[in-house]
Amino acid sequence: MAETDTQREAVLTAVERVTDRIAEEKGHLTDLDSAIGDADHGANLDRGFGKALAAVEDSEDDPAEIVKTVGVTLVSAVGGASGPLYGGSIMTASQELEGGITADSSVAFAEAYLKKVKDRGGARIGDKTMVDALTPAVHTYKKSIEEDELSPVTALSKAVDAAERGVRFTTPIRANKGRASYLGWRSVGHPDPGATSTLYIMEELLAVASEYCEGDVETDAEADQSPEETPGEGAE
Amino acid sequence: MVGLVVVSHSSKAAEGICEIAAEMGGEDASIVPAGGTEDGRVGTSADLIRAAIEEAGQSGPVVVLVDLGSAVMNAELAIEMGDVEAVIADAPVLEGALNAAATAAGSKATLESVREAAENAAGVSKT
Numbered sequence: 205m206a207e208t209d210t211q212r213e214a215v216l217t218a219v220e221r222v223t224d225r226i227a228e229e230k231g232h233l234t235d236l237d238s239a240i241g242d243a244d245h246g247a248n249l250d251r252g253f254g255k256a257l258a259a260v261e262d263s264e265d266d267p268a269e270i271v272k273t274v275g276v277t278l279v280s281a282v283g284g285a286s287g288p289l290y291g292g293s294i295m296t297a298s299q300e301l302e303g304g305i306t307a308d309s310s311v312a313f314a315e316a317y318l319k320k321v322k323d324r325g326g327a328r329i330g331d332k333t334m335v336d337a338l339t340p341a342v343h344t345y346k347k348s349i350e351e352d353e354l355s356p357v358t359a360l361s362k363a364v365d366a367a368e369r370g371v372r373f374t375t376p377i378r379a380n381k382g383r384a385s386y387l388g389w390r391s392v393g394h395p396d397p398g399a400t401s402t403l404y405i406m407e408e409l410l411a412v413a414s415e416y417c418e419g420d421v422e423t424d425a426e427a428d429q430s431p432e433e434t435p436g437e438g439a440e
Numbered sequence: 441m442v443g444l445v446v447v448s449h450s451s452k453a454a455e456g457i458c459e460i461a462a463e464m465g466g467e468d469a470s471i472v473p474a475g476g477t478e479d480g481r482v483g484t485s486a487d488l489i490r491a492a493i494e495e496a497g498q499s500g501p502v503v504v505l506v507d508l509g510s511a512v513m514n515a516e517l518a519i520e521m522g523d524v525e526a527v528i529a530d531a532p533v534l535e536g537a538l539n540a541a542a543t544a545a546g547s548k549a550t551l552e553s554v555r556e557a558a559e560n561a562a563g564v565s566k567t
Contacts, residue, residue: 244483279517283483288513292486324513382509 211267211305214416219260219274221408223253229404236397240384244284245397252282252291268301285325285382286398289334293320307356311346314363318342325381332379332391334398337370341406357417360410367403374399442544442554443470443496445504445526446537447489447511449482451475457505457537465541472496484511489518497524501551503540503558507533527551529558536561 226233226249233246256277260270275298278291297316300309318338327333344366348359374396382398384391444461448454454475462471474492477483489504496502502524504515512528519526529536536558543549543557 242482248483279486279514280478283477283481283485283510285510285513288486288510288517292513292517324516 208266208304210416212263212265212270214305214412215267215270216260216263217415218409218412219253219257219270221412222405223257225404225408226250226253226401229401233397233401236395236400239394240379240387240391241397242284242383245286245401248282248284248286249290249401252278252287255281266302267305268298271301272298286401289321289325289398292324293317296320307349307359310356311349314342314345327381330377331381332374332377332384332396332399333381334396334402336374336396337367337399337402340366340370341402355417357410357413360406360413364403364406364410367399367406371395371399371403441468441470441500442549442551443472443493443498443500443502444537444540444544444554445472445474445489445492445496445502445515446533447484447492447504447506447515448473448475448533449484449507449511451480453507457534460534461537461541464538465545469541469545470496470498471537471541484514486514486517486521489515490522493518493522493524493526497526501525501527503544503551503554504528505531505533505537505540505558525551527555529555531558531561535564 230246230250233249234243237243237245256274259277260273263270263273265273272295275291275294278294279287282291294317297313297320300312300316303309321338322328322335325333325335327335329336329339341363345359345363348354348362349356372395375394376392378389379385379387379391384396446454446457446461448457451473452475454473458471458473462469465471472492472495474489477485478488493502493504504519504526506512506515506528515528529540539561540554540558544554
């Protein structure tokens with residue numbers, strides 16, 4: 205992607221789309237969270253992203269600064285564990301975008317975000333948390349760009365698929381972290397709300413990336429390269 | 441002097457725990473609650489915790505007692521964002537706060553001795 209203005213516009217569009225999507229899914233996320241948690245995930249994220257959008261809407265800042273402001277606002281406005289997990293991790297990872305948004309810096313952002321979520325929350329794969337969607341997504345994105353030399357949009361699309369499989373993986377397993385872990389075996393049979401909202405956000409990022417990155421990719425990938433399955437991905 | 445901050449999802453719980461712990465800490469104890477969210481909901485707030493740490497840390501470092509999940513994460517964030525030297529005690533919030541208050545009142549109290557006192561509450565049997 206080219207200049208700062210376009211990147212700013214893309215980032216603001218992403219914040220807007222994510223905010224709209226979370227508002228649409230608010231009820232559903234809260235339903236998921238009432239099954240295995242404290243029933244506040246939809247409302248918390250909706251409030252957080254609403255305030256984040258208001259904070260950056262007419263911003264003239266650099267894209268990295270806008271992303272950071274979104275993180276800072278989520279930390280202040282969310283109130284549940286998603287505040288530090290989403291907001292704090294976005295804050296930290298935004299540093300990777302300071303030189304602009306490229307295929308490489310987006311991989312660095314994704315990795316920094318995943319690392320912070322894992323450090324902050326202490327969850328590992330299989331604990332039935334957002335980490336179960338995020339880890340395969342970030343690994344797939346990195347591999348698709350660095351090893352397979354796919355375009356960022358194609359890579360992100362594969363990452364979204366991986367996140368979706370990650371969400372499905374959370375359904376039949378027992379929670380070991382977060383509020384759901386207090387339910388023990390009763391947590392089995394429900395998808396994790398944090399993994400689900402992670403997927404929704406990634407789907408919106410993919411939509412925006414497709415809109416802004418078409419024909420303008422850093423890695424010069426063969427867009428029609430057949431998407432290979434990657435056995436074992438996400439298994440750490 | 442070592443200050444204490446009690447973080448709970450409920451502002452009432454945080455205030456109540458401070459009330460009980462303050463009995464152990466004497467008049468000079470600096471025990472500050474940081475419960476609930478800024479708009480009064482159940483939850484925790486990094487901003488509220490940060491403000492509480494600053495208040496409790498006016499004359500020394502601060503030990504932070506926490507209840508569940510986001511309390512731990514928001515307390516970590518609050519410590520990272522602020523300038524006061526502070527640590528989280530890996531302790532049950534009420535018993536830990538009592539032990540910490542009793543120790544913090546002593547003239548030889550250090551950040552480590554108060555944290556250790558709080559963490560010693562983890563193994564206390566009630567029956």
